[in-house]
Amino acid sequence: MYKINIAGTGLAFDCAPGDTIARAAIRAGIGLPYECNVGSCGTCKVELVSGEVESNWPAAPGLNERDRARGRVLGCQSRPGSDCTVKARVGDQYLTGCAPRRFEARLAGQRDLTHDIREFRFALAEPVDFLPGQYALLQLPGVEGLRAYSMSNIARDGATWHFQVRRVPGGKGGAALFDHLRVGDTVAIDGPYGLAYLRTGSERDIVCIAGGSGLAPMMSIARGMAAHPAMAARRLHFFYGGRTARDICGSDMLAELPGYGDRITWHPVISMPEADGHQWTGPTGFVHELASATLGAALREHEIYFAGPPAMAQAVQRMLFDAGVPAAQVHYDAFY
Ligand SMILES: Cc1cc2nc3c(=O)[nH]c(=O)nc-3n(C[C@H](O)[C@H](O)[C@H](O)COP(=O)(O)OP(=O)(O)OC[C@H]3O[C@@H](n4cnc5c(N)ncnc54)[C@H](O)[C@@H]3O)c2cc1C
Ligand code: FES
Known part of the structure; x- marks a missing residue:
C-alpha cells in the first residue's frame, strides 16, 4: 500500500498494489478529476512532485509531449511504485456517493439487440450499488488495458450489471466479449464510475x-427515472440515432416502462435510409437534428443526457450550445 499526498491540501490516501x-483517490472519497478512465481524455492529469509511478499505457493519447516534459502523468493510468506527492485540483463534484470497487463477476446471459450490439448480463457475488448512467471498467481476457462500458440496467438489487456493447470492427475488447467469453466465465470489473448520472433532484x-x-x-437513465418515486411526474423524450434501420433498437425496452407512449416518448431516426434495403417509415437525418427539430427552444427547459461516438457527441454538444441550453443541465461522459 502506498501513500499518495496531494500537495498543498493536507489530503492523503492509500493506493493498493x-x-x-x-x-x-475516488475509492477513498477524494474527488480527483477524471472522465473516461481509459487514458484518452486527459482530464485526470496530475503533476508528479515526488515519488515514482508506472503507466498502464505509456502511449495513452490523453498526455502530450509538453505534459510529459512538465512531469505530468495521467492519474487514471499511473500505478505508484513508491509513496508519491502530486499536485492536483480536487472537487467533490467528482464523487457520486457510490464508491467504486473491484470485484469478479460471472457472465450470466447474453442476447443480440442488433446485428452489432449485444447485451451482456453479469452476476455479482454480492450487490454493488451504482447510479443510472454510470459505467464500469472491464478487464477482458487477452486484452491489454481496461475497457469502459456503461451499465444499461439500474441497481435495484445491485447483484446484476448489464452492458450493451457495440462491436467495433477490429476492436479487441469487442472480440473478447463477442467471440471468446462464454456464459459462466468471469471477468474483473472495477466500478462504478462516471458523472453523467441521473439527477433525481x-x-x-x-x-x-x-x-x-x-x-x-x-x-439506464430512462429506467432510473421510471423507477424513482420522486420522478413520477417527469416526462422523457428518448432520441436514438443509427445509420440504417437495422441499427435501431431499444423501443421494446422503453415499452416495458410505466408511462411509455404517454410521458415517455420514443424518437428513432436514421441517417442513411437507402443503405441496407430495410423498410423505414420514420424520420431521417442525424439524431441531434431530430432533437432540435422536435423540441427547439424548449430544450432549454430540460435536463439533458447524451451518449455515443465522438462525432455524434460533438454534434449534440454544439446543437445544445446553439440552442442556449445552460451547461449545468447537460450531462455526458465522452466515449472513446
Ligand atoms: C465512459 C465510457 C463509456 C463507454 N460505454 C460504452 C458502452 O456502453 N457500450 C459500448 O459499446 N462502448 C462503450 N464505450 C466505448 C468502449 O469502451 C470501447 O472504446 C469500444 O467498445 C471499442 O473497444 P474495443 O476494445 O473493441 O476496440 P479497441 O480499438 O481494441 O480499443 C479501443 C479503446 O481501448 C483503449 N485501449 C486501447 N489500447 C489500449 C492499451 N494498450 N492500454 C489501455 N487501453 C487501451 C482505448 O481507450 C481505446 O479507445 C465507452 C467508452 C467510455 C470512455
Ligand atoms: S485520460 Fe484519465 S480520465 Fe480520461
Whole structure:
C-alpha cells in the first residue's frame, strides 16, 4: 500500500498494489478529476512532485509531449511504485456517493439487440450499488488495458450489471466479449464510475439522446427515472440515432416502462435510409437534428443526457450550445 499526498491540501490516501492514483483517490472519497478512465481524455492529469509511478499505457493519447516534459502523468493510468506527492485540483463534484470497487463477476446471459450490439448480463457475488448512467471498467481476457462500458440496467438489487456493447470492427475488447467469453466465465470489473448520472433532484423533464453504443447509459437513465418515486411526474423524450434501420433498437425496452407512449416518448431516426434495403417509415437525418427539430427552444427547459461516438457527441454538444441550453443541465461522459 502506498501513500499518495496531494500537495498543498493536507489530503492523503492509500493506493493498493496495481491500483491507479485517480481510482484509488475516488475509492477513498477524494474527488480527483477524471472522465473516461481509459487514458484518452486527459482530464485526470496530475503533476508528479515526488515519488515514482508506472503507466498502464505509456502511449495513452490523453498526455502530450509538453505534459510529459512538465512531469505530468495521467492519474487514471499511473500505478505508484513508491509513496508519491502530486499536485492536483480536487472537487467533490467528482464523487457520486457510490464508491467504486473491484470485484469478479460471472457472465450470466447474453442476447443480440442488433446485428452489432449485444447485451451482456453479469452476476455479482454480492450487490454493488451504482447510479443510472454510470459505467464500469472491464478487464477482458487477452486484452491489454481496461475497457469502459456503461451499465444499461439500474441497481435495484445491485447483484446484476448489464452492458450493451457495440462491436467495433477490429476492436479487441469487442472480440473478447463477442467471440471468446462464454456464459459462466468471469471477468474483473472495477466500478462504478462516471458523472453523467441521473439527477433525481431536478424538477425538469428529461431528454436522452443516444447514438449507437450510447444506448446503454441512456436506457439506464430512462429506467432510473421510471423507477424513482420522486420522478413520477417527469416526462422523457428518448432520441436514438443509427445509420440504417437495422441499427435501431431499444423501443421494446422503453415499452416495458410505466408511462411509455404517454410521458415517455420514443424518437428513432436514421441517417442513411437507402443503405441496407430495410423498410423505414420514420424520420431521417442525424439524431441531434431530430432533437432540435422536435423540441427547439424548449430544450432549454430540460435536463439533458447524451451518449455515443465522438462525432455524434460533438454534434449534440454544439446543437445544445446553439440552442442556449445552460451547461449545468447537460450531462455526458465522452466515449472513446
Ligand atoms: C465512459 C465510457 C463509456 C463507454 N460505454 C460504452 C458502452 O456502453 N457500450 C459500448 O459499446 N462502448 C462503450 N464505450 C466505448 C468502449 O469502451 C470501447 O472504446 C469500444 O467498445 C471499442 O473497444 P474495443 O476494445 O473493441 O476496440 P479497441 O480499438 O481494441 O480499443 C479501443 C479503446 O481501448 C483503449 N485501449 C486501447 N489500447 C489500449 C492499451 N494498450 N492500454 C489501455 N487501453 C487501451 C482505448 O481507450 C481505446 O479507445 C465507452 C467508452 C467510455 C470512455
Ligand atoms: S485520460 Fe484519465 S480520465 Fe480520461
